[in-house]
Every structure is written in structure tokens, then in C-alpha cells.
Amino acid sequence: MAGKPGTIPTYNIGPAESTKSQERLVHDGVRTDARHLLECRLAFLKTGAVNAAAGSAYAEFGNTRVIVSVFGPRESMKAQTYSDVGRLNCSVSFTTFATPIRGRLSQGIEHKEYSTMLHKALEGAVMLNTFPKTTVDVFALVLESGGGDLPVVITCASLALADAGIMMFDLVTAVSVASIGRDLIIDPISEEEDCQDGGLMVACMPSRNEITQLTINGEWSTTAVSEALNLCLDACRKLADIMRVCLKESATE
Structure with missing residues (x-):
């Protein structure tokens, strides 16, 4: 199933500031991968990718x-007292060939950080009370890292949970925006993330209009944060439509 979150109406951020990074990444408002500044990558989504799992999904956003x-x-392997709510375990890992530098992300703290962030993004959407004293395990594997890895992981994990029949309040979608100079660039690739002045990621439940996770790093003005947030929420709603299809x-089938 192929889809496209869509081209979001361009916001006029202000006079362009000429920088070496911008000149290399953007030419006449067109990025190195032929997208406009506020245009998301093509999204390919598919469920049932792993037969042995209760539910699974595959996501491809650009590279x-x-x-x-x-x-x-399933019953938790760890001894625990009875709880009225279930337990959600999340694990994110990278293949040794996920990045051009072999093994760069195959080990290290970034896996734990991503696992924690994935759990926080999904926990508020999953109806934990529907499976008391049991555990749902979510294993995400990044086959290729082309930028915007965490938003893709969150979106794909939500789709896999739905495929497994896990009760949720709503699907969770995630989109990020990079700030480069005076430009806002949605759904950045690796090159753009490496040159960004700041990054913002939103994970949300679009139908409920609720944000499950918001992360911001770098330098941002109040106006830029507001614009970036609106861009992400709009793209998240469009991505949710693709997931439902x-x-x-x-x-x-």
C-alpha cells in the first residue's frame, strides 16, 4: 500500500539567510531528494510482515x-504482583548495516533512548486495562537509517499493535520538523538532521487531538515552535488516514 502524507501549505518563515548548509541542501525551495521544504516523503506501509508474531508491520519512508x-x-516471565493493567515493553534496535558507517548504531545508548521514547509515545494510546497481569512486547528493528528514524518507528509500531488486535484509544502517528536557518523542513532526511539548528518531533493520536510525546532540541523561537507543531499535527492526521487504509x-485480504 503506497501513500503520501501530502504537501503541506507553505509557511512564509521570513527572509532567507544564506548559509553553506542551506545552499547545499536546498536549491530554489527544492531539497536534495526533490521534495519541497514542507513535503513529506512517500510512505509505504504494510501489515503482516512477520508471520510468527501476533501482529507486525513494515514501514518505508524514503530510505x-x-x-x-x-x-x-502473554503472561509476564518476571514475577510480579497482580495488576489491574497490563505491561507494555518496547525495544528498538538497529541492524549492523543500518547506516553507511557499519555498526555505528548497532550497539550503544541510543537504542535504550529510542526504546524509552517509543514506550512513552505508545503508552498513553494502549488500553492497558484490557490485558491485566500480562505483557505486550513490541520489537522494532531499523533495517536502514535514512533520517527521521524515531517517528517512523513510532508510526510502524502503532500499526503493528493494531494488526495484533491490541485495544488502543487511537492510532499513534509521529512526524518531525527540522529548523535550518530561517527554514522549517518537515520529515528531514539524515543530511538535513546533521545540519539542523533545531529539531522537533510530535507523536499524537490524531482522532483524539492528543499529543502523546513532544521532543524539542536546539534553538527555537516561540513562533517557529508554534508553526512546526502545526505542521507536524497536520502531517500526522494525513499519515493516520494512510494507516487506516x-x-x-x-x-x-
């Missing part, structure tokens, strides 16, 4: 490729 497997609900298509 970023992710596969997620969901197992459970994917689930409907898989249900009819």
Missing part, C-alpha cells in the same frame, strides 16, 4: 526502513 513485531498479550486493505 528509512523499519519492521516491527508485536507479541502478546492499510489496515482496511489487510482486513479484506
Whole structure:
């Protein structure tokens, strides 16, 4: 199933500041991958990618490729007291060939950081009370890192949970925006992330208009944060539509 979150109406950020990074990454408002500043990558989504899992999904956004497997609900292997709510475990890992520098992300703290952020993004959407004293395990594997890895992981994991039949308040979608000079660039690739002055990522439940996670780094003005947030929320709503179409298509197969 192929889809495109869409080209979002351009915001006039202000007079362009000429920098070496901008000149290299953007020419006449067109990026190195032929997208406009506020245009998301083509999104390819597919469920049922792993037969042995209770649910699974594959996501491809440009050169970023992710596969997620969901197992459970199943009884926790760890001894624990009875709880009225279930437990959600999340793990994110990278293949040794995910980046041009072999093994760069195959080990290290970034996996733990991504795993924690994935859990925070999904926890508020999953109805944990529907599987008390059991655990749902979410395993995400980044096959290729092409930029915007975490938003793709979150989106793909939400789709895999839905495929597994895990009860959720809503699908969770995630989109990021990079600030480079006076420009806002949505759904950045690796080159753009390396040159950004600041980054902002939003994970949300579009139908409920609720944000499950918001991360900001770098330098931002109040106006730029507001504009970037609106861009992300708009793109998240469009991405959710693509996810729903994917689930409907898989249900009819």
C-alpha cells in the first residue's frame, strides 16, 4: 500500500539567510531528494510482515526502513504482583548495516533512548486495562537509517499493535520538523538532521487531538515552535488516514 502524507501549505518563515548548509541542501525551495521544504516523503506501509508474531508491520519512508513485531498479550516471565493493567515493553534496535558507517548504531545508548521514547509515545494510546497481569512486547528493528528514524518507528509500531488486535484509544502517528536557518523542513532526511539548528518531533493520536510525546532540541523561537507543531499535527492526521487504509486493505485480504 503506497501513500503520501501530502504537501503541506507553505509557511512564509521570513527572509532567507544564506548559509553553506542551506545552499547545499536546498536549491530554489527544492531539497536534495526533490521534495519541497514542507513535503513529506512517500510512505509505504504494510501489515503482516512477520508471520510468527501476533501482529507486525513494515514501514518505508524514503530510505528509512523499519519492521516491527508485536507479541502478546502473554503472561509476564518476571514475577510480579497482580495488576489491574497490563505491561507494555518496547525495544528498538538497529541492524549492523543500518547506516553507511557499519555498526555505528548497532550497539550503544541510543537504542535504550529510542526504546524509552517509543514506550512513552505508545503508552498513553494502549488500553492497558484490557490485558491485566500480562505483557505486550513490541520489537522494532531499523533495517536502514535514512533520517527521521524515531517517528517512523513510532508510526510502524502503532500499526503493528493494531494488526495484533491490541485495544488502543487511537492510532499513534509521529512526524518531525527540522529548523535550518530561517527554514522549517518537515520529515528531514539524515543530511538535513546533521545540519539542523533545531529539531522537533510530535507523536499524537490524531482522532483524539492528543499529543502523546513532544521532543524539542536546539534553538527555537516561540513562533517557529508554534508553526512546526502545526505542521507536524497536520502531517500526522494525513499519515493516520494512510494507516487506516492499510489496515482496511489487510482486513479484506
